[in-house]
Amino acid sequence: MTSNAAILPIVTVPTAKSETFAVRYGSLCGLLLLATALRLPLAFWPNVIHNDEIYQYLEPAWRLLGHQGVVTWEWRDGIRNWFLPTLFAGPIALGDWLAPGGWGAFVGPRLIASFASLSMVVTAWHFGERISRAHATVAALAVTVWFELVYFAPHTLSEPLATAVILPAAYLLTGQLSRSRLVMGGALLALAFVWRFQYAPASAVFALGACWRDRRNALPLIAGGLATLTIAAGIDVLHGSTPFAWLILNIQQNLLHDRASEFGVAPAFAYVTLMLSLWSGATLLMLPALWRGWRHAPLLIVAAVVNIAFHSMIAHKEYRFIFLSIVLLVIAAGLGSADWVQLMRQRAPRARRYWALPIVCGTWVLLSLSLSATRFMHDYWVLGLGEANLAADLSADPEFCGLALYGLPAPFLPGRGQLALGRPVYSFYPSDPLAKGQLPALVKRHQQEFNRIIGPMTLASELPSDFSPRGCALMSSDHVTACVFARRGTCDLAATSPFKINDVLVRLNY
Structure with missing residues (x-):
């Protein structure tokens, strides 16, 4: 069954049947190699953004392997689920076997997280390919080199891992829909919900977009989600917990009792202020790029804004909480900036038109390099x-x-x-x-x-x-x-x- 397209005005450009895989995906393969070269070495860099990446994910996985470990209040009160620690247990065991003494157990799961982040590059490419090859290249390059995305890639936190599955779901649930795309999209959104349920409002933007014009799309979407939730419930039972009791307890502790506020609070506009500080002068380029990106992928920007607005209402704030928004905005800005390639090609003399794409791509690279080297970011690079x-x-x-x-x-x-x-x-x-x-x-x-x-x-x-x-x-x-x-x-x-x-x-x- 093929249903109506979701409300995402992206023009699909047909690809010639004779076009080889190397011609069509050569740039994507090159960008994936570049993304791998940028991200994998950081898995060995002993930078720790927050205690959570050790004590909420790696330590519980270490305990699953029969070792002693630190047990924080989140695990004592049952507000965490065992899905991510269960996934990390294998890489930790393998890493510790290859390099005992803590080093391998630390690096193993970080390598997995780095590889998972490559899904963002692939998704950005496919979003752009719906418009033109130039849009695919620029959007994927932006995600490949943008300093915040590179920085977060190896960290064993729920935010980047949930984003790595929300992005493919967003692609599947936009454009031309089918039953299989709806089922897979629903399954991925449910997986992101289990890993980071606070991203549910942003994920709902894509789910609603897929069902807006045809409510019958909701059935396969829900079916895919239920399949993932069934697996998650089984993991809860396997570890002796009541299925999804952690979700109720987490909402009680953090959203109703505001337990997280004990670890610091910030005003509602804190995320916007921090984004402006990190992006600095690049904001002057990002805003017009996002304005043009709205024409191609409005749901990406809507979901990003919804996510920031939701987290702004929570008193306890950490920049990693809005990681999903950063990725969505970078993709949308990448799509918008690719329009400038077309404009330059139309207006430049014929001999100079081939410079259009390198100029836009080079701007993304230079912006990312300069922002990653600021004193503000230096403090983040050396954390831990x-x-x-x-x-x-x-x-x-x-x-x-x-x-x-x-x-x-x-x-x-x-x-x-x-x-x-x-x-x-x-x-x-x-x-x-x-x-x-x-x-x-x-x-x-x-x-x-x-x-x-x-x-x-x-x-x-x-x-x-x-x-x-x-x-x-x-x-x-x-x-x-x-x-x-x-x-x-x-x-x-x-x-x-x-x-x-x-x-x-x-x-x-x-």
Whole structure:
């Protein structure tokens, strides 16, 4: 059954039957190679955007493999589902087998996330191909090189992973529809919902667009979605949870009880302000490109605006939350900027017309390079490097048998080596009710349980005298210089300390 097209005014350009695969997709293959070259090396760069990519996804997957790990309040309260950790368990196991000690377990799933991000390049190409080959090239190149998309690609977060499946769904649910496209589009939107349900309002734009002119399209769309949701429910049951109980609990905690606000709030216009700061002068080019892009793909811009508006109503804000909007806007701007190629070809002398496409593509590359090198972005590129270096050094220390985190701005420490420390971790945190302002005395009393401490250099005088500093690093997330303090000797692993990290997190409700 073929149904009416969704409301997306994109002109389809027929392709000659004699056109070979190499001619038609040669540029796309080249751009995929470029995207791979830009993204895969970043999987090895120990940059951590947020604690969540370790403690909400990689640590739970590590625990699924039978290892000990940190359990945060989200998992204790049951507001997370096991779909992504289950998917990551295989790459983590393979990575740890190939490169033990935490390095492989960290890199394995990041490589998978990097490859998943290539779906955005392919989708941008196909959106553009509906108009012309130039539109396909410019849109795909924009997604390939745009600095924010490259930056987020390797990170094991739900936002870029959900975006990687929403984009193909958006393509399938626009243009000429069929039953198979509707089923597949519904399945992908449901998958994105399970991974990042906060993207549901933006996803609904594409679902409504597909059903706007023909309500019969809703049935295959729903059928595809139900198939994915059935698999998700099965994963919940496999892990001993009630299907989708996590969704209800998450809405209760974060949307109704506003639990996330405990981790910071921002005004409603914060996302717009941050986008303008990151895009800087490039905004002057992006806005007219988006204006022209509206003619080709209005639903992309509508979905982007809906997503930003929805997240702007939530008090707790992080830039990664609107990643989907950034990708949609870049594709729409890429389609709009490709119109300038046609304009230049029409107005330029015949001998110079071939420069039109390189000029527009080169502008995208230069804009991305310049914006990625700003001081503002520099702080993002180095997030978590200090923590990762300290954790990786510990995992390679043959004498290390127990770790204490002392007086740090947060009671846990993300890092590349965190996954496979394999030793007990203790946390002495000022807000711990059991500490009661007696951190120096407590760490001295329990020092036989660990022989390494990570703490701020400024608190070195509070540590037992037999601990001496070794390596130090700037913890970029908190702008605190922390050091590894070491003592000789073994650890009393039989001790039952109340300061093991998971016990501390329970008391702090972290």
